Amino acid sequence: MQDQNTEKKVASPGRRKLLKYGGATILGAPYISRAWANVTEINMLAWYGHGEPDVVAEYEAANNVKFKPKYYAGGDNMLALIAQSPPGTYDLILSDAEFVQQLNAAGYIEEMNAADYPFDDMLHEDFTQFPGHWKDGKLFSMMLRGGHLGVSYNTTAVTAEEAASYKCFWKPELKGKVGHFDWHLPNLGMMSLYDGNGPSLWDLDDDKWSKLQETTTSLRPQVGGFFDYGGTFNSLKNGEMLAMCGIGDWITGVLEKDGAPVASVIPKEGGIQFTESYSIGKGSEKADEVKKFIQYMMSPAGQVKSAQMAAYPGFCVTRAGRAKLIEVDRKEAERSHQIEGMANEPIALINEGRIHYRDIPQQQSLEDWNDYWSEYKNA
Numbered sequence: 462m463q464d465q466n467t468e469k470k471v472a473s474p475g476r477r478k479l480l481k482y483g484g485a486t487i488l489g490a491p492y493i494s495r496a497w498a499n500v501t502e503i504n505m506l507a508w509y510g511h512g513e514p515d516v517v518a519e520y521e522a523a524n525n526v527k528f529k530p531k532y533y534a535g536g537d538n539m540l541a542l543i544a545q546s547p548p549g550t551y552d553l554i555l556s557d558a559e560f561v562q563q564l565n566a567a568g569y570i571e572e573m574n575a576a577d578y579p580f581d582d583m584l585h586e587d588f589t590q591f592p593g594h595w596k597d598g599k600l601f602s603m604m605l606r607g608g609h610l611g612v613s614y615n616t617t618a619v620t621a622e623e624a625a626s627y628k629c630f631w632k633p634e635l636k637g638k639v640g641h642f643d644w645h646l647p648n649l650g651m652m653s654l655y656d657g658n659g660p661s662l663w664d665l666d667d668d669k670w671s672k673l674q675e676t677t678t679s680l681r682p683q684v685g686g687f688f689d690y691g692g693t694f695n696s697l698k699n700g701e702m703l704a705m706c707g708i709g710d711w712i713t714g715v716l717e718k719d720g721a722p723v724a725s726v727i728p729k730e731g732g733i734q735f736t737e738s739y740s741i742g743k744g745s746e747k748a749d750e751v752k753k754f755i756q757y758m759m760s761p762a763g764q765v766k767s768a769q770m771a772a773y774p775g776f777c778v779t780r781a782g783r784a785k786l787i788e789v790d791r792k793e794a795e796r797s798h799q800i801e802g803m804a805n806e807p808i809a810l811i812n813e814g815r816i817h818y819r820d821i822p823q824q825q826s827l828e829d830w831n832d833y834w835s836e837y838k839n840a
Contacts, residue, residue: 507555510772535644536560549744558736562593570740602738606775610709611732613725618703627655642707643687645834654730664823711773761785
């Protein structure tokens with residue numbers, strides 16, 4: 462990466478191009494003024510990929526900022542990182558939507574002005590008042606993107622018909638070849654759907670919680686490993702694992718674009734939506750800069766950057782963003798079904814009741830689920 466104090470070459474001020482993104486005025490790259498102060502560093506806490514050059518380099522060059530990302534995997538890890546850091550450490554926090562309530566309750570994020578963001582352009586009415594993003598009519602997080610989790614599989618080992626149910630994970634021929642993305646929420650959520658809990662998949666009484674553990678434990682002989690992001694990606698790529706529980710197109714989409722024989726589908730029992738959102742870290746001295754960046758990411762150009770993110774793809778959440786994706790990268794829009802009228806179009810799946818937003822346990826604690834997950838892994 463370029464040193465943050467390296468002086469950038471510029472053209473004359475008259476050649477600057479002004480772009481407006483969601484109310485934020487941004488100087489169009491590569492014309493940066495020498496009169497600007499030193500580069501502003503923005504500390505980002507996020508899933509891997511959000512602070513990489515394919516997403517932020519253009520914005521950095523146009524706005525004289527430099528993102529310093531700290532990456533995590535799983536909301537539990539995110540909360541732990543913030544708790545271990547002095548207040549104000551993170552200026553920008555990308556969170557899974559179901560963890561915003563905990564961030565807010567712990568005093569880790571700032572209130573945001575809803576008028577700064579394009580709520581009138583969101584693709585679904587749920588996205589305007591997304592659970593946990595608001596408290597007492599006040600906004601604390603802005604939805605950025607989403608994606609669907611279901612059955613992910615190697616198309617040479619599992620047929621499309623078999624992949625239409627989570628039952629395929631128990632296929633005898635897959636013994637030792639089923640992997641888990643190592644995070645309890647998406648995995649146990651899928652097992653809850655397989656148990657028939659539908660919209661109540663996160664709200665389990667003692668009997669249903671016991672049944673969920675029994676169902677999950679019965680899968681253990683099939684399992685060949687528990688993987689982080691890189692391990693999940695590579696084990697599917699090299700055929701070490703032939704099916705993967707706990708993920709979706711956010712992993713297989715990258716591999717599919719590279720020609721690997723993998724796919725993800727929403728099975729008959731339903732799928733889960735992961736939702737990623739941006740918050741401003743409590744005590745940040747760069748809140749105005751962070752707001753401008755969030756506005757950019759909610760603009761059509763930013764939504765396309767998010768959808769095309771090299772680390773893992775996601776769905777646009779604004780109408781203008783989706784329209785721009787179809788205009789500039791129809792191939793990806795088609796591959797990810799982000800065109801109205803296509804089979805398995807994301808918004809249609811939500812309206813049909815086949816997609817459930819990822820949440821945290823309602824009658825157990827996160828520790829209960831994590832404790833069982835640790836026991837399951839060590840069985």
